[in-house]
Amino acid sequence: MGIDMIIFTVLSAIAIAAALGVILSKNPVNSVLCMITCFVAIAGHYIMLNAQFLFVVHLIVYTGAIMVLFLFVLMMMNLNADIEPQKRNWLKYAGAISGGALLLVLVAALRDASLPAIQGGGNTEIGLVENLGKTLFTSYVVPFELSSVLFLSAMVGAVVIGKK
Amino acid sequence: MIHLVWLVPFLPLLGFLINGLGRRYLSKPLTGFVGSGSVVAAFVISLLIFFEVRTPGFTPQVVTLFDFISVGSLHIPFAFQVDQLSALFLLIITGVGSLIHIYSTSYMHDESNEGFARYFAYLNLFVFSMLILVLGSNYVMMFIGWEGVGLCSYLLIGFWFRNIEYNKAANKAFIMNRIGDFGFLLGIFLLIQQFGSVTFSEVLPQAAAMGTNSGVLFAIAMLLFIGAMGKSAQIPLYTWLPDAMAGPTPASALIHAATMVTAGIYMVARSNVIYTLAPHIQTIVTLVGLATALLAASIALKQNDIKKVLAYSTVSQLGYMFIALGVGAYTAAVFHVMTHAFFKALLFLGSGSVIHAMGGEQDIRKMGGLKKWMPITNITFLIGCLAIAGIPGLSGFFSKDEILAHAFGYSPVIYGLALIGALMTAFYMFRLYYITFTGKFRGTHEQEHHLHESPAAITFPLIILAILSVIGGYVGMPVVFGMPNLLAEYLSPIFAPSVPFLHEHHLSHSLEWGLMGLSTGLVIVMILWARSKFANYTDNGEPTTGLAKVLENKWYVDEIYDAIIVKPLMVLSRFFQDVVERSGIDALVNGVGSAVKWGGGRARLLQNGQVGFYIFAMVIGMIVLFVISLFL
Amino acid sequence: MNALITTAVFGIILMFVGLVVKQRQYIKYVAIAGTVLAFIANLLDAQSGYGVLHGMVEVSSFSVLFNAVAIASTALYFLLCGSSFEKVGEDVADYFALIFFILAGIMLTGAYSNLLMLFLAIEIISIPQYILAGADKKNLKSNEASLKYFLMGSFTTGILLMGIALVYGATGTFDIREMGLGTGELSPLALCGITLLGFSLAFKVSAAPFHFWTPDVYDGSPTVFTAFMATIVKAASFIAFMRLFHVSFSGGNVSGHWQLIIAIITAATLIIGNLTAVFQQSVKRMLAYSSIAQAGFMLFAIVSHNEMANQGLILYSAAYSVATIGVFAILLKLNDYTFDGFNGLARRQPLVAVVCAIFLFSLAGIPLTAGFFAKYFVLSAAIQQGDLLWLVIIGVLCAAVSAYYYFRVIIAMYFKPGEADAQGVTPGFKALLVVAAAIVIVLGIFPNLLLQYL
């Protein structure tokens, strides 16, 4: 078992444990904290996969901004205590079972997919800012510009919805 | 003259149109003139045609007016065939028809202007239809007339339409005729299928070529005979005829005695080849005829309505004609048609004269001793009775005797039974005569006060018919008398195709004389018995019992029909309507609608408003579809 | 591309118009002008020739035609329903802006040539809709619609992305024309990806069993926005759906893998949509279910990938959009959204009733209305495809069922006594309705007027 494999296993274990923490923890704040842990673990994977720029963005946008936003909303609503009324248990189990079933189905389907392996090495520079930036402003300039429309509409929307 | 044969039916049709459309505007004499005149003119033409036909070496002629139906290989022309048989029937129809029209001008005089014209229109229409029936050169033409006379019978039976009972009788007549027509029609279809034609001159030779014992001919003969049963009131389709007496009496005389009811005999005689080649069906015809003759005669024994007695007598006589047809004595059958037309028309018209004098009363128990007031009617009626009873020298004797003789040749048993029927005939006819015309008058004083002999327009046809009833028989005298049988000679071309297949039973002359003597003697005995029993009849009003009651109630045949046909049909219809239609098919159709609604009601419950459930359902859907797509 | 830019720019312009123009009823006219300009820009697209831009946007006769239909329908929508925007809330200009942003997304659905663009288009369409659904902020139903739409929509975004990722894993490209799935054996990755993409797009077009959001969201949203969401947006989703599946996932033996699933989805959609619509009491909710039912018919175009399906979907989009917008416009003028609310409309407003009946005929697919040919084309496409006759039979039987609930409105208008009266029906509004009805009928007699441009 190489070092890659060990890191992968550790990171994956953390991510999955944290993800389970998100959905199982009673306290929403704990959920958010688990989520952050999970995201950090995923960020670790990004580094492993030569996606340095994404690693940074991920940490900043997700862990830094989005999750804080979540935390902020939770705090604002004073929802740190578990106010979630007890859902009927069978629905909970049904949810868990169906999620598990979906997992099973997908894994069964994808088990024997023959794909090229990740060898390590190769072009490690692909995920650097310079490389991505060039592509972004050449062939991906159309979606880049269009995402402004998306942001604008989200902005307008937040204003429309948010103002008293 | 023969090319003008279309005038014969056309004139009555014209009369029908004039009287029918102008019924508001024509006066009674004018109406009567148009109505009678058209038939008399037709009679004159018929007479001319008859003489032309009688000339030796005459071959049947077909006068085609236009193509009636022409589809593919099937051609049905609107054409008239003039031959010995149709010419003879033309004479009977127009002749008796003329007399009855003349009679009616007086008999129906009490009707309103409009009713009078309507009556004559119907009568003319009837003559037209009947002429089409006998003149048609093919079975479809015959069927046209066949249904046409049925219609006129319906119209005339229900002539007094305010009376709902009369109407029911009319409906019954029409429907029973339709049952027969159903068979006739199927027979025509079978003819078309087999021969590709319905024209006599094409069908009959082909049929003759098929030889005896052909299943198809059996079927055709049977189906056509069903038609004849309906029209000629044979068991089991006879019950309409007595009820048909609801119509005006002259109409009864014309339609339900002299002409229409003999259409069946005409048809069988016309198709004689087919019947001769289907001996089993002939046996059936004989047996049906015999049964009808006996049954109707037995019923007539106990009837008290003057017209009902005559009606059952007609049914019975028609039975004789079918016996004749069944035993292959076609000439005898036609002969009896002719003589029967004379004396039965005479009897009906006589009864009409009586009813007229009695102010509408038809129950013979309320009559009696009428000969005092109505001498002409009395004499003519008596002649009619003697003729029908078969007293030697009168027409009925010759024709009936010929039938009996042929029946004996066929089977002595049938002869014996037919003779019993003949004796019953003599008995009930004279019962009728004596109760009506002799003894004391049993009606009200008012009726007595009004009793009178009928006017000339009524008595004239009676006299003519009485003469014919007497002399009419001499055209067909049996060979034993040593005179030529004119009628048999005249008709021989018509029945010639059957001759090779017929088994003639030649009776020895002595046997024939013996049979004649036997029947004559017994008939006279019967008449005398009737005289002794009814000459001074008094109505004691006691309810009848036993067999007499059964006879009085006509063997309960109407009731039986009601129970086995009408009621089940109604039950079936009600079942269709209430169960199959409403709770079955319609419920099913509506059920589909309800099921859709119900499904909608259930389906919308899925939409329970909880977004958690929605996503859950989506995931389940995804799993199911995944499984289907990946692993199935 | 010009049309896309114009609509996006007009979205921004309208944001600022709201700050400048205080008379809110005039904002509508700016918006209408925007659609007119967009339409002209779209025509310019057709003039300047077709081609692919950076592998992202593909301007073709199909996209131009669809854009034309979408823009024209939007213009009609503004004309007929524009004045109702004011009733929803304060931010009229913002609503118009959002609709223009959605329209920009719609422009992309007919033109994307890259899965990224598809993803962006769907998000650009969806996010403003979440907001529009909740625009009536004080109304709990509107809140609920918004929340439901948002939660389920983002959930589906996840599914969509997973599908895209798997397809990418199998093919190594996001370009819809370069995937080359038809050649060689199909990787399970691609298969799962296609299926997941199918699910997510089925959600967007509200096909069963992913339709649950539709009735609630359409019912809860402000009616004027429902009219937009249920028509043009849905048609755009279908266009996106069809392009992806017909361009990328056809050829070779690929289509065999998803056809059965889509066929099952189609059947389920038809049955659930039609059956459930039968029971509704509110016309608005009935129209929501009917939009599911109509989606069932449009899915025929997806199942059967042939030329006729393309034509059929364009025609269906036009027919369905115009008719539904028309019915919603009339609905907006009524006080009572139940069936009883239409009672006796024919007596009070004969013209409106006639036009409404024509729209409903079109929705039910009666001949001589555009809806007939729309249904005709999609059904023929399925029959031409072969092996789908069972689905077609289900389809036509469901079409007969659909007559039931559409005719309930007609029965209410014409045969029931009542005092339904439409508020604020101006002659201009009537004239516009007549124009819309004329479009429906003209397309119903000569569908080639539209199809000749394809």
Place this chain on the structure above:
Amino acid sequence: MPVQYYIFLSIALFCIGIMGVLMRRNAIIIFMCIELMLNAVNLLLVAFSKMWVDAGRIDAASAQLFVFFVMVVAAAEVSVGLAIIVMMYRNTHSVDINILSRLKN
């Protein structure tokens, strides 16, 4: 290292996200679970990107850019989504998704 590991990992995370959506009633948690699903996809895309780079594809950067756009969209979605949740909270004083179930049938 076979890319399957990454596939299984991200599908596991994805399905945990789905489970979370199904099991919880708190709108914010549900939304977080959706974000978890998106991140699972991101991880998978990055893994595939690496895989195709190693397999010699030059344009494999597009997957990473796709991830970038997913983050962009996610950010926009979060802003709108939280606004909607706040609006709901304002009106109902709850973030329980089942509180709002007036629209049904």
Place this chain on the structure above:
Amino acid sequence: MLTVLLILIPLVTGLITFGLSGRGAKVLSLISSLATLAVALAAWSQFRTAPEALSFTAEWIPQLNSQLNFGLDGLSLMLVLLTTISFPLIFITVFSRNYEKAGAFYGLMLLSQAGMLGVFLAYDALLFYVFWELALIPVYFLCSMWGGEKAIPVTFKFFVYTFAGSLLMLVGIIYIYFQTEGSFSWQAFTSLSLSNSEQSWLFWLFFVAFAIKMPVFPFHTWQPDTYEQSPTAVTMVLSGIMVKMGLFGVMRWLMPVLPQGAYMWQEAAILLSVIGIIYASCIAIMQSDLKKLIAYSSIAHIGLMSAAIFANNEQSLAGVQVQMFNHGINIIGLWIIIEVIEQRLGTKNMQQLGGIAAVAPKLSILLVIISLANIALPLTNGFIGEFLMFSGLFQHNVWFAAVSAIAIILAAVYMLRMLQKVLFGEANALTSATTDLKGGEMLALVCITAMIFVLGFYPKPLLELVSGSGIQNTVAALTGR
């Protein structure tokens, strides 16, 4: 051009009529219907000399290769004549009536006429389908708006039922369209050879549509209720002309297009029809509502026609075609009288009637005549068709013919029962106040009676018409393969 005029006149005048009110609508629609009749007669005379000049073709939907393809053969010309003769008669009959919203009423009537004429003239399958539906919609509105109190659910059932059926037919049309390499023309449809299994299931798609329209047992349950609830003028259209659309469809679009399918299911179709004949006749006996009685009698008659079509020989086909015309005329006559009775007395329940013969002799005589024509008495027009149909059916199968011929007895039973209950007996308080026929009614009925007798005596014009191109084509198409 005449062919197009036939459709255009009612279509255009129908649309104009919507804008008129009261008397104007009446007069315009009468003029329009007479003009259409004139055009139809002109077409007839042209048909005798140069029939090919009557066909009309124009581009319609190039994408589908569907054309505006109209044409006339003997069969369609006869139905066109029936339609164009019926409408003036109907308009004359109801001329004295004042319908609420007369403009809409007459407009819808004319539109339905246009639709039906289109059905009879179309030689393009898609066009046929379009007109098929177009004829239905106005009738739906007519029944619902001017019908009885239960009209709305009843006609709605009728609408959905027929709509579902015709949609199935549409599926069949589309399927065949793709087999013909993309043509809707009748010629392309008929020259196609489909496999037996295809024909087998396609047959049912078409048959169900036509069977519902005709209607054939067990698809008939919409019909009695609809006839009962509809305003009588509309019932005339429905039963006189519209049911012929189903028969026409079978003859034009089913038998020649799917000869093998028709051959395979021949016996089944005849069996259904024959069951329907007896079944409907029996139920007719039980009815006390005049309209329902005639409705069931119509089912029985149509059942015979349908059986005869499937018996499929020269005689039965000629019989059906002749009977289509004659049945249309006769049944319209019956409805006119029922309309008169209902107008005068406000009831159509036979139990409440009786004795009308004494009060209204003209009405009674005409009713008797038309009833007799309806039970196919010889020398009335009803006879020719029924005779040929039964004969043809008999050539096909003796037992079917024998069983169905029982209907001639049952028909007599229920028609005579009706005459007895309505006309005969003593007039009661209600009926004694009746007045006899008046101007328009009399005129219409006299026309009908004249046709009854003329065509009954001299059916040659009709037979020539149908034995010209019509049947030969059909039979040739059937025997040719």
